[in-house]
Amino acid sequence: MDRKEILIELKKVLTPYTENKEMLDGINEQTDLIKDLKINSANLVDIIIDAEAQYNIEIDFDAAEKMYNVGNCIDVISEKINKPA
Amino acid sequence: MNDILKYLPYKSSFLFVDNITALDENGVTGNHTLKPDAFFYEDHFPDNPVTPGVIITEVMAQIGLVVLGIYLMLDGKPHEGAVMHADSFPLLTSTNVDFFKMVLPGEKVTVNSKKQYFRFGKLKCLVEMHNADGDLVAKGVFSGIIKNAVKL
Numbered sequence: 211m212d213r214k215e216i217l218i219e220l221k222k223v224l225t226p227y228t229e230n231k232e233m234l235d236g237i238n239e240q241t242d243l244i245k246d247l248k249i250n251s252a253n254l255v256d257i258i259i260d261a262e263a264q265y266n267i268e269i270d271f272d273a274a275e276k277m278y279n280v281g282n283c284i285d286v287i288s289e290k291i292n293k294p295a
Numbered sequence: 296m297n298d299i300l301k302y303l304p305y306k307s308s309f310l311f312v313d314n315i316t317a318l319d320e321n322g323v324t325g326n327h328t329l330k331p332d333a334f335f336y337e338d339h340f341p342d343n344p345v346t347p348g349v350i351i352t353e354v355m356a357q358i359g360l361v362v363l364g365i366y367l368m369l370d371g372k373p374h375e376g377a378v379m380h381a382d383s384f385p386l387l388t389s390t391n392v393d394f395f396k397m398v399l400p401g402e403k404v405t406v407n408s409k410k411q412y413f414r415f416g417k418l419k420c421l422v423e424m425h426n427a428d429g430d431l432v433a434k435g436v437f438s439g440i441i442k443n444a445v446k447l
Contacts, residue, residue, distance in 0.1 A: 250388065250389070252388035252389065252417055252438060252439075252440055253388075253389075255414055255415045255416075255417040256419075258414075258415070259412065259414065271415060274415055
């Protein structure tokens with residue numbers, strides 16, 4: 211799965227959590243989950259859990275800490291799916 | 296089991312936990328009797344006191360999230376001398392509650408909470424409240440966080 215495909219899937223994961231649906235249509239790797247998409251910071255945990263189910267991966271604390279913008283999320287997800295635990 | 300109550304950061308008029316009757320890593324059951332002289336009854340409503348929904352929500356959050364959250368953070372083993380860190384406190388991050396029955400002054404309510412997950416410092420639970428007759432009073436999904444809650 212390349213970064214573009216991950217981004218398309220990630221958009222679906224983010225949809226229920228963002229207050230800013232218009233912004234979601236135009237997200238790119240620089241989009242910040244909290245500042246741009248107005249996601250409740252506590253819901254980042256739900257996004258991580260949903261992403262784990264979506265990609266069948268496990269995200270640990272260190273990886274989760276890096277996931278504050280779309281590019282970082284794709285980094286973590288692509289690293290995990292290409293290197294199964 | 297009530298040992299856990301000493302870790303709660305609430306005082307007097309905003310402490311809504313009396314007893315914990317069951318507590319393990321997957322959930323908690325506890326109760327509270329609404330004090331007839333509680334500060335909110337005088338104005339909610341004059342001559343017609345009814346427990347505000349926001350207080351029902353608080354009772355559910357204190358028993359269902361905060362008690363369980365502290366238990367999980369202590370790893371189920373309360374330590375002698377462990378106290379709530381002075382600059383930390385539990386924060387409710389979301390609730391989604393349905394209310395089924397009114398609660399009047401002096402009523403005893405029982406709260407039962409089942410953990411959905413506790414990860415990255417966030418606890419999410421399905422919480423139910425019943426009255427003394429066993430009727431469902433309120434039900435909802437609660438989430439909250441506690442940071443640096445315990446200093447050893």
